[in-house]
Amino acid sequence: MDKLVIHGQQPLQGTLPVSGSKNTALPLMAATLLAKGTTTIENVPSLRDVHTFSNVLRISGADVQFDADTNRLQVDASRINYPEAPYELVKKMRASFYMLGALVGRCGRARVSMPGGCAWGPRPVDLHIQGMKAFGANIELDEGYVVATTPSGRLEGGSFRLEPSSVGATINLLLGAVTARGGSRIENAAMEPDVVAFGEALKTMGAQIDGLGTRTIEIQGVDALDAISFRNTPDRIELGTFMIAAAIAGKPGDPIRITEGDHEHLGHAFKEAFAETGAHVEYEPDVVTVAAPDTLNPVSITTGVYPGFPTDLQAQWTVLLACADGTATVTDTIYDDRFKHIPELQRLGVEVSVKGNTATVHGGGPIKGAKVMSTDLRASVSLVLAGMIAEGDTHVLRIYHLDRGYEDLQQKLSEAGVAIRREEYDEFAEPEPQQTVGAE
Numbered sequence: 001m002d003k004l005v006i007h008g009q010q011p012l013q014g015t016l017p018v019s020g021s022k023n024t025a026l027p028l029m030a031a032t033l034l035a036k037g038t039t040t041i042e043n044v045p046s047l048r049d050v051h052t053f054s055n056v057l058r059i060s061g062a063d064v065q066f067d068a069d070t071n072r073l074q075v076d077a078s079r080i081n082y083p084e085a086p087y088e089l090v091k092k093m094r095a096s097f098y099m100l101g102a103l104v105g106r107c108g109r110a111r112v113s114m115p116g117g118c119a120w121g122p123r124p125v126d127l128h129i130q131g132m133k134a135f136g137a138n139i140e141l142d143e144g145y146v147v148a149t150t151p152s153g154r155l156e157g158g159s160f161r162l163e164p165s166s167v168g169a170t171i172n173l174l175l176g177a178v179t180a181r182g183g184s185r186i187e188n189a190a191m192e193p194d195v196v197a198f199g200e201a202l203k204t205m206g207a208q209i210d211g212l213g214t215r216t217i218e219i220q221g222v223d224a225l226d227a228i229s230f231r232n233t234p235d236r237i238e239l240g241t242f243m244i245a246a247a248i249a250g251k252p253g254d255p256i257r258i259t260e261g262d263h264e265h266l267g268h269a270f271k272e273a274f275a276e277t278g279a280h281v282e283y284e285p286d287v288v289t290v291a292a293p294d295t296l297n298p299v300s301i302t303t304g305v306y307p308g309f310p311t312d313l314q315a316q317w318t319v320l321l322a323c324a325d326g327t328a329t330v331t332d333t334i335y336d337d338r339f340k341h342i343p344e345l346q347r348l349g350v351e352v353s354v355k356g357n358t359a360t361v362h363g364g365g366p367i368k369g370a371k372v373m374s375t376d377l378r379a380s381v382s383l384v385l386a387g388m389i390a391e392g393d394t395h396v397l398r399i400y401h402l403d404r405g406y407e408d409l410q411q412k413l414s415e416a417g418v419a420i421r422r423e424e425y426d427e428f429a430e431p432e433p434q435q436t437v438g439a440e
């Protein structure tokens with residue numbers, strides 16, 4: 001198993017490039033099944049989740065080629081002859097559940113494993129299932145699998161309101177509705193840039209969709225979609241992560257360039273909170289320049305659906321607050337218990353406590369390197385950020401979590417001045433008992 005070893009307090013400098021968006025690439029990959037031909041997606045990040053989902057698509061009969069050097073992914077979905085997504089793969093990555101909408105949209109039927117929970121608790125899919133039923137699918141649960149069928153071999157279309165609004169359910173329902181016989185409506189739909197970019201790709205494939213980026217999306221089903229070439233959007237969460245890194249680990253006043261991102265995708269809540277910290281930031285079309293201030297202001301945040309503060313940046317923000325001069329809070333309204341990183345940050349000396357869905361951080365105290373454990377994708381990157389500003393060495397273990405969502409992170413940070421290296425380690429090795437000389 002691999003870990004990252006970071007020797008802290010080396011100033012971040014120079015440039016950090018943003019890769020393609022994981023959370024847009026995955027639905028785009030599902031959409032390729034809706035076209036009988038070869039779809040090409042550019043700017044796909046080389047991540048474990050992309051590798052896992054490529055295997056999920058192959059199971060259904062698609063031919064998937066991914067070139068990690070050019071970040072180009074090609075899917076030939078001419079023959080989809082096995083409309084199933086097995087537990088062994090779905091349990092590795094929740095987004096595999098998009099196969100429900102994609103296979104029903106392509107084949108009129110699907111057998112997809114229910115995704116398991118995740119590090120921070122249950123992640124239900126009740127909205128996905130109820131929505132598909134509202135659009136005309138018959139759904140049965142059989143030995144942990146969702147079995148969907150359509151009486152006429154095709155969804156009829158329908159109307160469904162999401163409570164709460166859900167990124168994944170919006171995506172799954174779009175995947176099914178675009179080839180339904182009739183019209184469909186999704187109310188309280190997600191407005192995240194990932195969903196909008198995905199919907200725009202479906203329209204390029206020939207889908208008829210109105211209302212992307214609003215709370216009500218209307219779809220008129222078409223008989224088939226065309227295979228296309230499409231460029232994936234940049235990863236907004238990686239962009240936000242790098243902005244926080246620059247604000248806490250850059251030399252005060254020394255500008256750090258974060259390139260190839262799209263700052264419009266951050267949402268106003270994050271931008272406003274980031275400005276309040278006192279970090280100097282300049283937004284240009286493809287470059288965000290950040291210079292750390294002499295002192296960071298403690299800015300409390302509450303996560304929300306887009307354009308609210310992204311839940312995927314709350315762990316990283318906690319580390320920023322650990323460096324700020326005062327006390328502030330992080331409240332997550334999207335998930336109940338996405339705080340598994342907190343005990344690990346406490347091992348580094350961060351003064352933080354959790355009550356309900358709010359973490360309170362008393363910033364400015366000493367942060368000292370230690371061994372810490374990754375528990376999920378965004379928690380693990382928060383531990384890397386903490387290691388960058390800690391005194392001494394920090395060992396971030398189980399970084400397979402990190403490899404799911406950050407392309408070449410160790411290389412990118414190395415090239416920006418961070419003393420960071422990847423090492424293998426034996427997760428189950430036990431320290432040798434010390435031979436105490438002369439002890440009776």
Ligand code: EPZ
Nearest residue numbers: 023095123124125126127128166167168169312334335377
């Ligand atoms: C997507 O997950 C992202 N994943 C998550 O990013 C992100 O945290 C989340 O959206 C919120 O922005 C991908 O895009 C692959 P939701 P998703 O459905 O779709 C509840 C990362 O780090 N809900 O919008 O699963 C749910 O429990 C990942 O990249 C139901 O109750 O999130 C949650 O409280 C982590 N029933 C809320 O809705 C359902 O059927 C929002 O979840 C579905 C969701």
